[in-house]
Amino acid sequence: MDWLKLxxxxxRKGSASLAKERLQVIVAHQRxxxxxxxxxxxxxxxDLLRVIRKYVQVNEDAVNxxxxxxxxxEVLELNITLPExx
Amino acid sequence: MAKIIxxxxxxxxVGKTTTSASFATGLALRGHKTVVIDFDVGLRNxxxxxxxxxxxxxxxxxxxxxxxxxxxxxxxxxxxxxLYVLAASQTRDKDAxxxxxVGRVLEELSEDFEYIICDSPAGIEKGALMAMYYAxxxxxxxxxxxxxxxxxxxVLGILASKTQRAEKGERVKEHLVxxxxxxxxxxxxxxxxxxxxxxxxxxxxxGVIPESEDVLNxxxxxxxxxxxxxxxxxxxxxxxxxxxxxxxxxxxFLEAEKKGFLNRLLGK
Ligand SMILES: Nc1ncnc2c1ncn2[C@@H]1O[C@H](COP(=O)(O)OP(=O)(O)OP(=O)(O)O)[C@@H](O)[C@H]1O
Ligand SMILES: [Mg+2]
Numbered sequence: 205m206d207w208l209k210l211x212x213x214x215x216r217k218g219s220a221s222l223a224k225e226r227l228q229v230i231v232a233h234q235r236x237x238x239x240x241x242x243x244x245x246x247x248x249x250x251d252l253l254r255v256i257r258k259y260v261q262v263n264e265d266a267v268n269x270x271x272x273x274x275x276x277x278e279v280l281e282l283n284i285t286l287p288e289x290x
Numbered sequence: 291m292a293k294i295i296x297x298x299x300x301x302x303x304v305g306k307t308t309t310s311a312s313f314a315t316g317l318a319l320r321g322h323k324t325v326v327i328d329f330d331v332g333l334r335n336x337x338x339x340x341x342x343x344x345x346x347x348x349x350x351x352x353x354x355x356x357x358x359x360x361x362x363x364x365x366x367x368x369x370x371x372x373l374y375v376l377a378a379s380q381t382r383d384k385d386a387x388x389x390x391x392v393g394r395v396l397e398e399l400s401e402d403f404e405y406i407i408c409d410s411p412a413g414i415e416k417g418a419l420m421a422m423y424y425a426x427x428x429x430x431x432x433x434x435x436x437x438x439x440x441x442x443x444x445v446l447g448i449l450a451s452k453t454q455r456a457e458k459g460e461r462v463k464e465h466l467v468x469x470x471x472x473x474x475x476x477x478x479x480x481x482x483x484x485x486x487x488x489x490x491x492x493x494x495x496x497g498v499i500p501e502s503e504d505v506l507n508x509x510x511x512x513x514x515x516x517x518x519x520x521x522x523x524x525x526x527x528x529x530x531x532x533x534x535x536x537x538x539x540x541x542x543f544l545e546a547e548k549k550g551f552l553n554r555l556l557g558k
Binding site: 230234235 | 435436439444447476478479480481482483486489490491
């Protein structure tokens with residue numbers, strides 16, 4: 205224990221401030237991927253998978269979509285993992 | 291046209307039913323014809339908190355399935371005019387609620403009532419979605435604790451995407467009610483403060499309800515705590531109702547009671 209701090213009347217940092225910091229991170233993440241997540245994402249993902257599979261056999265989880273925000277600009281990010289060549 | 295308000299939280303056991311009961315009772319006390327509906331099908335307890343459990347004959351599900359009409363199922367409060375309860379079914383499950391059925395019942399109630407309060411079950415599954423779907427406004431009940439705040443944030447996201455208003459491109463007006471607040475623990479830095487929670491959730495603060503044994507006493511006796519005007523939670527819920535109706539009320543009971551030297555000596 206830092207006695208000097210106690211004498212100087214500085215507050216010991218309780219767990220509440222840690223809780224707040226953690227929540228700020230969680231909520232920022234949740235809003236990014238949750239609150240403004242368009243509802244059509246799951247369907248879009250499925251449709252894309254179907255189209256791609258016309259040409260290449262890929263896994264269920266091969267298609268990944270997300271939204272990147274940069275100021276006012278929104279970019280739809282598409283990641284498609286192709287099977288490895290043997 | 292009635293205003294439909296959902297009382298919701300995500301996390302269970304944070305005080306939705308306590309808040310629904312006092313909110314509805316407070317609105318009726320101030321002269322507004324109000325009905326409070328228990329959406330917690332299978333686990334009803336609003337009737338206990340309202341003290342009308344022995345008068346439940348027909349319930350919400352019976353009305354949805356047309357086994358009974360609204361007139362038969364609405365329970366008129368014995369103490370307060372203008373106040374009615376629609377109990378949840380104890381024997382059915384959430385699948386008994388259909389969106390169309392809920393919509394029809396709410397529409398019928400709208401013709402007769404000023405306020406319809408929907409006490410949501412915990413979670414973000416069907417029951418909770420049904421309770422919020424037709425809402426015009428939402429009271430998000432939160433405890434000053436990490437998991438509750440996180441769940442509230444999730445619920446805000448769902449209110450903004452899965453409700454009828456959201457589908458029409460409109461917003462559900464959101465209010466925060468922070469319950470089970472312990473000012474002394476906040477002062478010690480052990481509990482999130484009201485400012486912390488407001489900063490994180492960034493919605494309108496409608497009320498802060500202190501932790502108090504008066505809440506348990508109230509539910510033991512089946513009297514909504516807002517009717518106990520000698521209790522802090524009762525007064526805090528009263529303020530919440532006034533604010534909702536547009537009155538300006540400063541928040542009370544946010545500071546830890548300072549024990550004076552004399553009181554400490556006297557052990558008070
Ligand atoms: N301000 C308060 N002070 C002390 N105890 C409280 C307070 N508010 C609620 N409680 C207690 O917390 C418990 C849960 O309250 P309540 O039933 O209202 O929560 P709920 O959110 O409706 O729960 P569920 O998710 O199960 O429906 C009850 O025992 C109640 O007495
Ligand atoms: Mg409840």
